[in-house]
Amino acid sequence: MRALLIALMLWATPSMAVQPDEVLDDPVLEQRAREISEGLRCLVCRNENIDLSNAELARDLRIVVRERLVAGDTDEEVLDFMVARYGEFVLLQPRFHAGNAALWLAGPALLLLGGGIAIAFIRRRRPESASDTLTEAERARLDALLKENDDV
């Protein structure tokens, strides 16, 4: 709980993250700057992006992002610049590479695994596949279950 409270306190300091003087005149560039900022971690904060943070460092980073954009960088180049400077820790969305493959593939892999098991389970339960061979076993089981229920 304490960690939560501290986190909340950090968040709840006045959230005037982007100051009016930082905003670029070109709305298209500004929009791109906002989107990039939302994906960059405020390195001194707890799980907060630089677009929302009030930390001095976050402000510096926001200004750097805008400077790079004004200088003509693509979004990807701005991110590369940040990673070169601060390491991959700065990215809130980890890049896909060998070290992170397990993270990115976890969802699809779990779906394949879970879905596969589920489909195998469901197919085994089909009446057609079961009724021919299992009638007697089923009946015995059914009786047992009914009995079990009576015992409960």
Place this chain on the structure above:
Amino acid sequence: MTAELGHYALILAAIVAIAQSIVPLIGAQKRWADWMEFSVPTAQVQFLLVGISFAMLTWAFVTSDFSVELVAANSHSDKPMLYKVTGVWGNHEGSLLLWVLTLALFGAMVAWWGDNLPPTLKARVLSVQAMVGVAFYAFILFTSNPFTRLEFPPMDGNDLNPLLQDPGLAFHPPFLYIGYVGLSTTFSFAVAALIEGKVTPAWARWVRPWALAAWVCLTIGIGLGSWWAYYELGWGGWWFWDPVENASFMPWLISAALLHSAIVTEKRNTLKSWTILLAILAFSFSLIGTFIVRSGVITSVHAFASDPTRGMFILGILAVSIGGALTLFALRAHELRSNVVFGVLSRESALVMNNVLLAVSAGVVFIGTLWPLIAEFLTGAKISVGPPFFNIAFTPFFVALGMILPIGAMMPWKRAKLGKTIRPLTGAIALSLAVGCFIWATQTGGGMIAPIGGLLATWLVLGAATDLAFRAKAGQVSGGETFRRLRNLPRADWGKATAHSGLGILMFAAATITVWQTEDIRTMTPGDTFEKAGYTLRFDGVERARVENYISDMAQITAFKDGEVVAILNPEKRFYPVQSFPTTEAAIDRSITRDLYISLGDRQDDGSWAVRTWVKPYANWLWVGMLMMAFGGILSLTDRRFRIGAPAQKGSRVAAVPAE
């Protein structure tokens, strides 16, 4: 004296819990009735003792007894009474005491209302419940004693943090805790069933109310936290994918899966081992959540190392309970096989798919939350996994869930025909596609998120309505007869429709607030106006005032539409000199279609003020959706079949009624 009394009662409770975890277990093995019956008085006495302990701590907070270290650190004599009381659980030690209190309460409830449980099962459930209790008593007594006295009591308490004095935050932890602990009861039932070696439909019927109650409380707890964050943090965020939030979201997802799979076990006597596994997993995620929050391990491995005792202790509880339960599961699961048959297309299959999607999405949240830790451990690389990852990796599974939900919900048990199931839904399908296309065609930018959100919301709400209408044979019988049938539908059916519609509404709000929200940042001097989303906003000025223990800068902004005043908003900045702590109080004008959300920023050097304005479309639908889900769960809990006995106990009036 009171603190010592509380401490003493807690130690006694721990001793009673030890007896309760051993004697009934042996009794159930040997079929000794009096040994099994021992579980009932011990469960009650244990609850009474923790109750006394909790009351003593509450008393120390209420009377501001600063000789107790915990009170001195977490309270203040000037705090309003409500927050003195809620301060009891607003800290590590007190919240753990609340945890064991709830645990003991749920055990006592099983003892009170479990008359129709088979005696061996009841004895084993109460024994397992007590084992969990023993672990947490030990944790509190050895690492987190709330009753420690100070040698030199301070004149006044330390904490008057204004930010935390908020009803939304005060009641958010208890609900989460009741949810977590409710899952301990389903865990106890699962482990007891594994020891018994059998799972019957009656077992599933006893378990389901607990799962449902836990899920409802988690829904309310998460909703309260989200609601608080929205208005308090000054920019209207409502979900952050923070590890601490994920810690409560994972049990929510798994308990949602559990309460669906328990239906299959109850009605069709199959999916037994999976239901058991989910019950174990749900509580495991609650424990992991506690571990994440308590140990600080997620912020950094180093935070964990700085206070390793508590972290190691919870890790130990985690290893023993999860490891033990899973081992038992591995040994016994094969005995739970059933040969019940059902078609590839059937309600059973649909609920299996529901479970796959919920479990996989919980898995994604789990891996995403722990990945920074795993990566640092394996390769030493420090990386971040933040909201952009979760939005991409999690959302598809919930979209898929929303797509199949209304069809699965209408499928008959055993064997369904796709055409026959879908026919009544044709209208719902056509209308939701139309809504999706309409949004796509009329929106400016935003991509596919809002159209999909609109489509899913319409689909889920109309699908739920179609289900009810179909059950009431609307169109086949007279209007009056339809109405009569609707009224006589089981409450569980109404609960299901309400909760599923709530999910749709929540999805819609989440989609639209994400892509349609617009923002404006500017500096303003009194008299300035600007246009925003059809509104004219006029900055009337800022007034400074000294209020109670803070200095307030309160702005007034008037919103006009077509020359008429729509709202007067007063965003405020507060500064608390004692704590030298600033806060913002955003001003929100709420309406059905949008929230107008304004935060006041800093005063600029030229005397103007920074003002940040958002228009947040359908923000209120978020809370409506969450409330509908919780209310649907409560409706279902009050269903007749939970109020009367389980199937094998016809005639018995008492059932395992869960907390509400």
